[in-house]
Each structure stands twice: as C-alpha cells, then as structure tokens.
Amino acid sequence: MMLVLILAGAIWALGAWLKTPVQARLYMLGLLYVAVLFVQVALPDGHALRETLGGGPGEWLVLGGLVALILGYRAVLSRVRKRAQAAEAAQAPPPAQTGPFSPVELDRYARHIILREVGGVGQKRLKDAKVLVVGAGGLGSPVLLYLAAAGVGTIGVIDDDEVSLSNLQRQIVHTDAASGTSKVFSAQTTLTALNPHVTVRPYHRRLTAEIAPALFGDYDLIVDGSDSFATRAMVNAAAVASGRPLVAGAITQWEGQVTIYDPAGGAPCMACLFPEAPAAGLAPSCAEAGVVGALPGIVGSVMALEVIKVITGAGTPLRGTMLLWDGLDADARRMKIARRADCPVCGDI
Numbered sequence: 001m002m003l004v005l006i007l008a009g010a011i012w013a014l015g016a017w018l019k020t021p022v023q024a025r026l027y028m029l030g031l032l033y034v035a036v037l038f039v040q041v042a043l044p045d046g047h048a049l050r051e052t053l054g055g056g057p058g059e060w061l062v063l064g065g066l067v068a069l070i071l072g073y074r075a076v077l078s079r080v081r082k083r084a085q086a087a088e089a090a091q092a093p094p095p096a097q098t099g100p101f102s103p104v105e106l107d108r109y110a111r112h113i114i115l116r117e118v119g120g121v122g123q124k125r126l127k128d129a130k131v132l133v134v135g136a137g138g139l140g141s142p143v144l145l146y147l148a149a150a151g152v153g154t155i156g157v158i159d160d161d162e163v164s165l166s167n168l169q170r171q172i173v174h175t176d177a178a179s180g181t182s183k184v185f186s187a188q189t190t191l192t193a194l195n196p197h198v199t200v201r202p203y204h205r206r207l208t209a210e211i212a213p214a215l216f217g218d219y220d221l222i223v224d225g226s227d228s229f230a231t232r233a234m235v236n237a238a239a240v241a242s243g244r245p246l247v248a249g250a251i252t253q254w255e256g257q258v259t260i261y262d263p264a265g266g267a268p269c270m271a272c273l274f275p276e277a278p279a280a281g282l283a284p285s286c287a288e289a290g291v292v293g294a295l296p297g298i299v300g301s302v303m304a305l306e307v308i309k310v311i312t313g314a315g316t317p318l319r320g321t322m323l324l325w326d327g328l329d330a331d332a333r334r335m336k337i338a339r340r341a342d343c344p345v346c347g348d349i
Contacts, residue, residue: 144187149194160205212237
C-alpha cells in the first residue's frame, strides 16, 4: 500500500507543479485506485504484484469507502453553504441610496447640517460611509441606533446570538417581542423603522478569523462591541490586516472605556496594550460580573460619536487616547496610549 500512496503523492505533486486543475488530478488518482482494485481482483492469490499492493482488496475497499464518505460530506456541506448564501442574498436589503439628499433627508439631518464641523459635506460623507458593527448587544445597541439616526448609509451588523429576556435590561435596540429571534434581524427591523434611508446588512453568523478580513474589507470602519477577549483580539488582528480603523469599547459593572485602534493612522492596536489574555477571573464578562443597564448606553454613545467624528473629520478622535468612564463617581479620565515597536500584530506596519 505504501508504494501506491507514494505514487499518488507523486502524481498530486507533479500536477501541482504543472498547475494541473485539481479536478484533473483527482481523476488521475481515481484511475490509479481503479487500477489497483483491478490488480487485486484479476490476479490470483499469491501473485507478486498483488502481494506488493497489499495482498487483497479489503483494505483498499475500506480506504475507498472512507474517501467517498469524506467527499460526500464535503459535497453536502458545500450544497448547504450555497443554499444558506442564497437565502441570505434573498434577504439582503437593496444597495444604499447615493446621490443628492432628498427633501425628506435634508429635513431629517438639518441639525447636523447646520453644525459648522459637519455641514452638508460631512453629512454626505456619512451617507456614503459603510460601517460594520461587531455585536448587537449592550454596546452594539446604542452604536447601531445612533449611526442609523445619523444617516450612515450602510450599516453592517454581525452576531450569531438570539435575543433573550436578560438582554433587554441594556440592549435597547431589541424589544420584548423580539425574544428568541436573531439579534441581527431584530436590530435590522428597529433600525429600518428608525431611518428607512439607510441600508442595514445583517450577518447572522459567528465572526471567525477566516471570514473577518474579507468582511472587513467591504467596510470603511469597524466598531467592536463584543464582550470576550478572544473575539476582541481576532477583530483587532483583522482590522489591522485590512487597514481599517477600529472603534473599540469595553464595559464591566459600572466602568467602561473607549478608544480607536488604528496603526495605519499612527495609533496603537489592541495588542500593543494587551498582548496577552488576562488571567482567569481578572476580566469577567457582563454575565459573570453584572453591568448597570445605562452604562453601555453611555459608552456606546461615545463610540458612535467617535465613528461620526472619524467619518466627517470633525474634532479630535480618540486615536492614541483611551477614555475611561467611572459610572459610580461620574468621573471621566483620558489616558495617552502609544504603539509598541515589538507588537506582534502591528509592529511591522
């Protein structure tokens, strides 16, 4: 059997070197397999060639069965994935509206347009912008609401969770009637009702390191409203790889923080500050430590404001600065943060 496996490896390697299509290489391996089975069946017991190839067809039939199972599983998985993508495409909203503002939009955004730092130019930048929000929970809720109200033209939201009653104490984008439904579709319903002039793209799936870079590449700016260190680290790495600014917030109990990770803009990334995950128990989740309901509203509103500032060019965004908020004492502090030359994520940028 080893001889045949070596020959199969040589066929695959030669095909790769010659840039032969994968399907053609699979056909060659299939012909090799058929030839081996033919030898096992056609030649008598004890024949030298048959003994060299294993002495009987049993183990080859088992190997063929295993390969067939694997290929069948992959084919079924591919078919299911295509159906899911087709269903998601069918539910996708129409493209964001472009061009000049309608009279209704001018009336809607009038308080923005009269601001010297925003004006008509800044409002047009908001309309043309595409922002992805990771998480439709405590922080994602106020971010999504204020971005939609502000007229950000395309808002993506990715989350694989469903609305539960324990969410409603702070996750204000959802309603009691949405309990048990997907958070992204619940958020889409609320945002569309709030502002029908924006396009909401819901992604009901878990964000993974495999899909994050390509997904982030479709947006101008990323907002991280996740609640675990592992997810934040993955989001940070993908944002750095795609060159996108990352507005990040975190909350626990009565305290929160906001900053903009943006190595391409001279600011540090998350790994510059937190290169390793905290020890167990030092950074408990909201489910473990609790959180006061209004806190994510405060921190999430600051995150939304930073997004608006980055898009419009207004003011001084929190690049290179972390804002710390203590809700118990109503105390806000600013802390300068800097990039690390030896950062494992953004050190080579």
